[in-house]
Amino acid sequence: MTRTPLRPLARILQARASGENPDLIERENLAWRHEVIRDRGRARSEGRLLFLAIFFMLAFSLVGGRMGVIAASQPQEPKAEASGAQILATRADITDRNGRILATNMLTHALYAHPKDMVDPARVARELVELFPDMDQAALEKRFTDGRSFLWLRRVLSPEQMQAVHDIGDPGLLFGPREVRLYPNGPIAAHVLGGASFGAEGVHSAEVIGTAGIEKAMDARLRDPAQSGPLQLSLDLTVQATVEEVLYGGMVMMKAKGAAAILMDVRTGEIISLASLPDFDPNDRPAPITDKTAEPGDSPLFNRAVQGMYELGSTFKIFAAAQAMDLGLMNPETMVDANAPMRWGKHLIKEFKGKNYGPLLSVTDVIVQSSNVGTAHIALQIGGLRQQAFLKQLGFFDPSPIELIEAPGAKPLIPARWPDIVTITTSYGHGMSASPMHLATAYAAIANGGIAIKPTLLKRDTPAQGIRVMSADTAAKSVSMLRQVVTRGTASYGDVEGYAVAGKTGTADKPKKTGGYYKDKVINTFATIFPANNPRYVLIVTLDEPVEDSGPEVRRTAGYTAVPVAAEVIRRVAPLLGLRPEVDFTPVDQITAVVEDNH
Template sequence: MTRTPLRPLARILKARAQGENPDVIERENLRLRHEQMRDASRTRAEVRLLILGFSFFVAFSAIGIRMGALSASEAAEPRSLASGAEILAQRADITDRNGRVLATNMLTHALYAHPKDMVDPPRVAAELAAIFPELKADDLTRRFTDGRSFIWLRKVLSPEQMQQVHDIGDPGLLFGPREMRLYPNGTLAAHILGGSSFGAEGVHSAEVIGTAGVERAMDARLRDPALVGTPLELSIDLTVQAAVEEILDAGITMMNAKGGAAIIMDVKTGEILSLASLPAFDPNNRPNPVLPKDAEPGDSPLFNRAVQGVYELGSTFKIFAAAQAMELGLVGPDTMVDANAPMQWGKHRIKEFQGKNYGPLLSVTDVMVKSSNVGTAKMALQIGGLRQQAFLKSLGFFEATPVELTEAPGARPLLPARWPEIVTITTSYGHGMSASPLHLATAYATIANGGITVKPTLMKQTGPRPGTRVMREDVADAAVSMLRQVVTRGTASMAEVPGYEVAGKTGTADKPKRTGGYYKDKVINTFASVFPASDPRYVVLVTLDEPVETSGTEPRRTAGWTSVPVAAEITRRIAPLLGIRPMVEAPPADRLTAVRN
């Protein structure tokens, strides 16, 4: 900045020449300089005040906006600033084929404590023990006073319990929001759903992971952030499942059985519309799997008899021998086979039930109707062991079922280490190898599907999936016709449901002992059926563990008296639910029909 001299020489000389006082010029210039300095200072002060005022405005606006946002949001505990992977708490719902909820999420809270922040630990311990009976006041007091800085008290709280804890009023008790898995139907479809638990946990959230059943088998799909909003649709029908479980439970009680299983399967798609295993459990409160040392695996309510239960399935296997023999061209439905009993094979003696003899000759159809062990054995010897194994393998009896349950891969069939001719014989009528009820239902669905294999699934399908043909269509039709005659004039007469053309086969197998051999008075009974026989749509299978029917003078343990009536009632109840109309025979043309206007 250019400064003006206070006593400019030219003005001073001119003022002296005119007789004026030069000091006046100096004072005037000094005054003007001071005024310029004052104006510059005022301008700088005004700019600074403007900037400061704007800064205060921005700061208080930001604080106000943040306070408004906090007041409108739900209160939450502060999160740790430590680095780490975020806990994914959300999980997709599970629904049945009609969109009805089987599993969903519910917002709840966990309870934890900061003992160092507690005002009166003994009082807090006493009041918590009064709210939660499983907590002991003395133990809580010790934990609150031993120097710990953090303690989990409860993983899940009900709203009432949360309010009671809140009323204690101690600053050392804190709540952490989290989602938990809820199964609104209780024990219904428990073995399908399996259950869930908490994985990684924090005070602000917890990871929900599947522990069994579909929840574990499809865990990655249910936890996928991209699919959290899309429910997992199962193939089961909740209404059918409820009816099946109700009837199976009543049947187990009436037949004095330890437990049982039932399966309903669509023969075209392999969809499982119902899969029941009893006794069951509540997945909302999954029990401890520990059993006494002398208990059998099936004694646990967690045991899925339909999938994990690997049993000798008895005479239900006979239809496979007949179907393979027809497929190979060795016999036809009316071919006569040697059924003269007993049959001696080396040191082994093959007998019929109760020492009967259905021989000397029976048609292949009558071998099925009368459930002849000897007739089936003779067909199996014609087939041969290698071809028998290949056929059973094509039906899925040599591998675990591919159903979407975490228990399925561990339930592999029990096969003989060697396959001599005696194994060929015993396997033909369901002894010597063991498989699950689901294996059997899948094989029967293959026969009912015209000889094309189906893959069992618990996922809803849009239509049939391509399978492999393992027998000609005419052979499959003949096999279903034989099964129909087993119901109309054979061992499964109690399975007849008017209007629904039930076709099926009974199987009664002695229960093996752990130490070897078989029980004399304990059996596994199975009835595998399809309906309607003229156009098979569904497989219905019922298995009972140690049933005994006691309405007569002597106890009866065969499947015809135990599993068959239960399966018949299931068919009677579910057929209308599945939209299948009963077939009613038209009256003869020469009969008169009364009509009222």
């Protein structure tokens, strides 16, 4: 290291030569050196202070930002980092279109045992059987003493049961927290909701998974923690409860084996109500029927509105008339051969009770009178290939796209071949089977100005996009025909004061498993559109094996069974849907004043 001499020799020598004091020069140089050292130290200190200030500012900004993110985020349960499958216990709520709870979660407890920690296994077994009579005391005691270290006893306990078990006071009885699915409205909308059960289970949590209905169809959405908020359905809880109440009353009054009803918004495709009877309580979902000889409809789990495949009878006739008009083959006033009976090869086409509406009927009167023969002649002019194409556009060849796990497996029953006789029978609803949901979708296309849209159980805020299957003019003429069915045809009991109801009845004999049809068992359907002057909703009511026997004659046709039930549904739910009744006011010049004489 080179050391700078303290004295500047040149200046010292010069000062000595001139007689000045060289010590002053040395002190001046020393002061200057100290000043330089102080400046360097000050700069170094200021740099350190600036670095510390920046460091603390960044650190506090990072902490503050993280606290803001945490404050704005949704609270979540901590997740373990251990290997193995995680048990996700949280499941989103399900609400109706107005936010009312249809399905939610409730905290409860499960009961398990550590037999090796039990003080008196015999006493525990005895007291548990007193609390839970379905348990077997001998089997329970044997399991407590066979050497196992862990044993599940009950998956779900009520608070009262939990307290009673706690009072037994044995350290070998333990409780594990559980989230269970709760349906606070009981059986209302049971076939839509379906139900849920436990999947993967642990001591401290259990996975809740959907087992049927929309719970299973939307299981991934309901279990996804990234999806915020409840699953909002298109159902209206008040309307659903009303429809089920009226439908149940109608089923009992008509002595029907079962019933189904669908209420659909024709503009959005939203299902406002979907009911199937008999039903069940999803809080205590019954086991499936194991009897192989039983029919699917014998089980309350069977969704008649979606899974039920029925020959829907004369409700199909409007499709033949609409297609013929849309193809330009006919108009509402076109006269059609309706002379009955009609022979086609070895087949004889007859009218109800052997009637003959012929020799000619207008297309409108074919629908109003529900003429099989007239509809058959319309269908033959259309042809089988064009008939099939039209029915495919209406959705009758594919499973319903509704968001239920049962829907994909419910495919309409279509004839393998399509000769002329199938064209004839299909035109009046025989020979192929479809569900009430298929029928609702097809009628919604007519009510929606000829545009077919997919039905949905999820709430939509805007009209749905669809495909045009007929012109708006054809759709309007079809609705007018259906209105006349109510005002002067087979559905006269369907007229509801204040609401212009349009619709078509359908009475179909039930097919036998061995072939042929029953003479005293029918499926009755009434498909309605209302209000007819500005269609907003489609209502389908189906009754399985109804009988109206209040009079001297037993009647099984839809006009006497399904129609009055549908009319009562409309009368009850139309105000709930915000539809104001149309009132015909009496002109002032026709009002008669009445003076009451009190004397």
